[in-house]
Amino acid sequence: MSLQLNHPTLLKQAGCLLAGQWVAADSGETFAVTNPANGEIITQVPMMGRAETERAVVAAQAAQKSWKALTAKLRSAYLERWFDLIMLHQEDLAKLLTAEQGKPLAEARGEVAYGASFIEWFGEEAKRVYGEVIPSPMNDRRLLVIKQPIGVTAAITPWNFPIAMITRKAAPALAAGCTMIIKPAEQTPLSAFALGVLAEEAGIPAGVLQIITGDAREIGAVLCESPIVTKLSFTGSTEVGRILMRQCADTIKKLSLELGGNAPFIVFDDADLDAAVEGAMISKFRNAGQTCVCANRLFVQDGIFDAFAKKLSAKVSQLKVGEGTLAEVTQGPLIDDAAIEKVESHIADAVAKGASLIQGGKRHALGGTFFEPTVLADVSPSAMIFREETFGPVAPLFRFKTDDEVIELANRTEFGLAAYFFSRDIGRIWRVAEALEYGMVGVNTGMISNEVAPFGGVKQSGLGREGSHHGIDEYLEIKYVCMAGI
């Protein structure tokens, strides 16, 4: 194993973090974590299930009593220490992330900093959970609102952002006074464990943050069905989101769901062409196209279509595909074979329906799950790629003529996460921003995520918001106190 870390204990091999101990599965079973760039096994992690999850829930409940009793200032101090340690070990965390997920090291470093920013932000927000005094309609009464932690919470997270998707959930939970059990994706548990090691080093007490790997269905079933767990936050596919929502119905659990997207990226004739191409590169090709906010459908107005297609293809041809550890690489492997098959099927279907392939289009000569960054022109709205999230490095260009036409096309989807458009007409900017049925809209930019802004979708892209001052509300309950006899 060639992973050289300055702080070797960050690579946890033997156990999950349960009730302050690193423990093996009851059965002793493990599963392999592999490097998607070369298929090598990095390490084995525990294959846990129902029994271990039930114990984690009990431990989380016990820990929550004292965690919520701390002052917000003290919880904030724990989070600040955790943030500092993550940034201190940014390079090691980035190496681990690249090893198990595949993204280029520069992107991995960026994700570590992005992930840490949620801990810093919510550490600060912990101190600003204000209540209200409501002017009373009766002289002898005083009406108050206080906010309290929702209790024991759980997070089920995906492989595409193995650090940030955990911290975006765990930081507000801990800041609010909740405890959290985290089930990371099977492909990327090592980043999660490393966060757990640093949380321990920051002094975060046993049971406040627990990390469990293994059988997703069994672990998920316990987390959803337990009446002790009062909140579940999930990021991943819409299909699994639906299953979890159904499973949470019996306990009427509070849910945050961050599900699939089908982002439109619109370039109007009056756009700054270079800025639009830059925006498309970052929005489409970040993490090899494997983000839920990636541009999935690029709509380009007739008058600028050919120039945009040419410039974008030229930029795409300069992307360097390879192992994420190599300095010059800008696109790593896709996560697995299923991902590459989906990309291939979307391209084949688009071409069969009349699209022309103007860049890339096939598996990369490196083999494995490396894929050539691809551009398709004149794609038909009847193509599969119009309806489904590709989650890969394919930019399909659709031609349009009018504003009304493109707004209708952009909204013709059950998803509503992120949308982007480029224009320099202030009237059009307002009209289009308001007409797009999406939770987030980037205007003249392809990059919208940061810790101070509310991240989340409408329609079937999910429920709730993460990040920003709204993010902590997902982990708080409102209590109304009516005081009579004044």
Ligand SMILES: NC(=O)C1=CN([C@@H]2O[C@H](COP(=O)(O)OP(=O)(O)OC[C@H]3O[C@@H](n4cnc5c(N)ncnc54)[C@H](OP(=O)(O)O)[C@@H]3O)[C@@H](O)[C@H]2O)C=CC1
């Ligand atoms: N919104 C987003 O950011 C993401 C969207 N996706 C979309 O989903 C597609 C498939 O990716 P995939 O990784 O399979 O996403 P999934 O939704 O299957 O996985 C996300 C998380 O859910 C867990 N999970 C899966 N099934 C269950 C279950 N029945 N009960 C409880 N937890 C469960 C997974 O665990 P385990 O890994 O152990 O199976 C993982 O931790 C992608 O191609 C992409 O389109 C994927 C990832 C992120």
Ligand SMILES: O=C(O)CCCC(=O)O
């Ligand atoms: O794909 C996701 O679910 C997370 C998107 C990364 C971001 O926060 O921008």
